[in-house]
Amino acid sequence: MSLDGQLPPKMRLLRAAAELLANSAGASVSTRQITQLAGVTAPTLYHHFGDKEGLFDAVVAAGFEEYVAGERDFAPSGQPLEDIRRMWDNHVQFGLKQPELYLVMFGNIRPESRPAIVADAEALLEEMLTKAAAAGQLNVQPREAARSILAANVGVTLMLIAEPAAERNLELSTMTRDAMIFAVSTEQAAGASPEDSGKSSVVVAAIALNAALQASHSDQLSSSELKLFLEWLHRISTSTSS
Amino acid sequence: MSLDGQLPPKMRLLRAAAELLANSAGASVSTRQITQLAGVTAPTLYHHFGDKEGLFDAVVAAGFEEYVAGERDFAPSGQPLEDIRRMWDNHVQFGLKQPELYLVMFGNIRPESRPAIVADAEALLEEMLTKAAAAGQLNVQPREAARSILAANVGVTLMLIAEPAAERNLELSTMTRDAMIFAVSTEQAAGASPEDSGKSSVVVAAIALNAALQASHSDQLSSSELKLFLEWLHRISTSTSS
DNA sequence: TCAGTTCATATAGCAATGCTATAGGTGATA
DNA sequence: TATCACCTATAGCATTGCTATATGAACTGA
Numbered sequence A, B: 001m002s003l004d005g006q007l008p009p010k011m012r013l014l015r016a017a018a019e020l021l022a023n024s025a026g027a028s029v030s031t032r033q034i035t036q037l038a039g040v041t042a043p044t045l046y047h048h049f050g051d052k053e054g055l056f057d058a059v060v061a062a063g064f065e066e067y068v069a070g071e072r073d074f075a076p077s078g079q080p081l082e083d084i085r086r087m088w089d090n091h092v093q094f095g096l097k098q099p100e101l102y103l104v105m106f107g108n109i110r111p112e113s114r115p116a117i118v119a120d121a122e123a124l125l126e127e128m129l130t131k132a133a134a135a136g137q138l139n140v141q142p143r144e145a146a147r148s149i150l151a152a153n154v155g156v157t158l159m160l161i162a163e164p165a166a167e168r169n170l171e172l173s174t175m176t177r178d179a180m181i182f183a184v185s186t187e188q189a190a191g192a193s194p195e196d197s198g199k200s201s202v203v204v205a206a207i208a209l210n211a212a213l214q215a216s217h218s219d220q221l222s223s224s225e226l227k228l229f230l231e232w233l234h235r236i237s238t239s240t241s242s
Numbered sequence C: 001t002c003a004g005t006t007c008a009t010a011t012a013g014c015a016a017t018g019c020t021a022t023a024g025g026t027g028a029t030a
Numbered sequence D: 001t002a003t004c005a006c007c008t009a010t011a012g013c014a015t016t017g018c019t020a021t022a023t024g025a026a027c028t029g030a
Helices: A009-023 A031-038 A042-049 A052-072 A080-097 A099-107 A115-134 A142-162 A171-184 A200-215 A223-237 B009-023 B031-038 B042-049 B052-072 B080-097 B099-107 B115-134 B142-162 B171-184 B202-215 B223-237
Strands: none
Touching: A009 A031, A009 A042, A009 A052, A009 A099, A031 A042, A042 A052, A052 A080, A052 A099, A052 A115, A080 A099, A080 A115, A080 A142, A080 A171, A099 A115, A099 A142, A115 A142, A115 B142, A142 A171, A142 B115, A142 B142, A142 B171, A171 B142, A171 B171, A223 B223, B009 B031, B009 B042, B009 B052, B009 B099, B031 B042, B042 B052, B052 B080, B052 B099, B052 B115, B080 B099, B080 B115, B080 B142, B080 B171, B099 B115, B099 B142, B115 B142, B142 B171
């Protein structure tokens, strides 16, 4: 079978690569397989993508588009933390639905190659977490919370992918998810956690104000005042000692 | 340079492969590079390891021995949860010290190939968590806790590896670590403070910060800075627009 | 001591891989 | 028609993982 049709060769190459990548259980996919399935010869591939890795990057980029679309494609519930849960679940589902693609995206991250995807995924989470912070529901900076949650999310998804599909236990996901969200949220504020007993109230309030200010542009302060104000606010909200 | 010496060829192959794998920044290592560095010809490799992947598996196994040794190599503090923290940190340190090896071990996990390593790492954690459970410090089953903590641990380590070494922020690790441990432990009994749920305006946040600042004297701002800061805060919190 | 057996290494080479130098074909524009 | 940029194909190179076969070394039993 070949992916002929009226599609331009560039598209056919992308689809062929995606299909072979998705069905190759870890085995390496050769350019010859791809070009044959696409009904195209080798130079066409290198003309359009320069490289085998270039083609794979394009496939990953397409997959990432799909992922982002999924992350955005539900109505905000009004409860940011609930939306975070859905984003988490969507992330896991994406990984389980396209494990090979996911492994290329998040399993082989190397310092020099592709922190871009990670940064984008973080930004998605951070965006939603900022709303939570604005509602006073966040314990830490939205950015730090996003990094932490994403890390756990990736780890859980990789673990689930590694398991045979039959015995996958999604409880691992929900449990870890709720643990992370609970840890960054203020629901626990009165708790006995030893290290944040001193910082909590001031820092939480500062973080919330910071997020709220950035969401709604208050005109009570001039721009220069606001700049200095935000700087001080940042200083307070990043303080760790009481 | 070659790894000659009195070592048997099998060892030389292992060391050569480990060294090349450690220094190859993601690039693929060829059998010819390995055999040349080991001062050996190709059939020797296949005689001892059968396969290129067989050799790499052996390298991974050796690396895993080192990892396990590190996980066991500290005296139990008597506080299981504190020991879990050290195991977490040791895991991260191992990943950062040998990133390429770590990526092979935990980044490329595929359902059919190697859940063995994951299972062993889980068992290490579970062993310690069982002690915590015996001391009544655990909220969930040790096995579930181990799976969850390991997943987050792997995710965090992968994220840190993906970052340029210069700007690695280990706070991501400690924060996620404590979040996970806190979530599975029984320490969290204290109640929540649902008073400020639902509102998100700048004013509310400013008022909260104002109150919090006056309650606890933060030393992040000088007194003159603080005075001006509070004035602005007052201006914001008395504004009429939401 | 010496044939037999087993283990370990080397020589030479195969098929498959990623990639490319070069040339041919196509359509739009002048 | 002629030109020119763009896209694709033919053929082949260097490198890859791997192996069929042969040679050496070390030990065994007589």
